[in-house]
Amino acid sequence: xxxxxxxxxxxxxxxxxxxxxxxxxxxxxxxxxxxxxxxxxxxxxxxxxxxxxxxxxxxxxxxxxxxxxxxxxxxxxxxxxxxxxxxxxxxxxxxxxxxxxxxxxxxxxxxxxxxxxx
Amino acid sequence: xxxxxxxxxxxxxxxxxxxxxxxxxxxxxxxxxxxxxxxxxxxxxxxxxxxxxxxxxxxxxxxxxxxxxxxxxxxxxxxxxxxxxxxxxxxxxxxxxxxxxxxx
Numbered sequence: 001x002x003x004x005x006x007x008x009x010x011x012x013x014x015x016x017x018x019x020x021x022x023x024x025x026x027x028x029x030x031x032x033x034x035x036x037x038x039x040x041x042x043x044x045x046x047x048x049x050x051x052x053x054x055x056x057x058x059x060x061x062x063x064x065x066x067x068x069x070x071x072x073x074x075x076x077x078x079x080x081x082x083x084x085x086x087x088x089x090x091x092x093x094x095x096x097x098x099x100x101x102x103x104x105x106x107x108x109x110x111x112x113x114x115x116x117x118x
Numbered sequence: 119x120x121x122x123x124x125x126x127x128x129x130x131x132x133x134x135x136x137x138x139x140x141x142x143x144x145x146x147x148x149x150x151x152x153x154x155x156x157x158x159x160x161x162x163x164x165x166x167x168x169x170x171x172x173x174x175x176x177x178x179x180x181x182x183x184x185x186x187x188x189x190x191x192x193x194x195x196x197x198x199x200x201x202x203x204x205x206x207x208x209x210x211x212x213x214x215x216x217x218x219x220x221x222x
Contacts, residue, residue: 003203
């Protein structure tokens, strides 16, 4: 294992630079804004960023954020699996049932691998 | 992982009460925990998603009873041990030493 040492003198520059997960790749998007989707019911034992309450629920692509590192694979072994990440709009009633407020919506940032066409 | 960190939609946790003039850190040790985690992360032995997953592995009862930077410390210790950078015994020995120095 290689272990880099962060020197105090370099700390500020490194922190200001940050570490974006965005990838500059011209990858085809599986969905476009307005597309109806259903969040996959996946229950991986490792890291995932698709919340339980949205799995199996129907929503609509609101906008495409672009291409990013896919966190589930990246957390497992560092594999990047670049793919599009979208802001997806779900209604409160779809998530919480008929008692939810009518004008309540949740926007979730979800990756291609979390979604199927609906 | 269907862990305790995935709290969305869960009832009974009470309202979110924003703190007026909330400081970035509430205690000096939180500042150190934050800096230690970033400095160790800059070592390149793991990535940010591995760091998040390590925090999610905290036992659920412990997770709910502790604060944000305690989750960070748990994750950092877990990664340092997993990567063979420090041992559990070394962490325990350092904690004992710090307690003695504090006269606890």
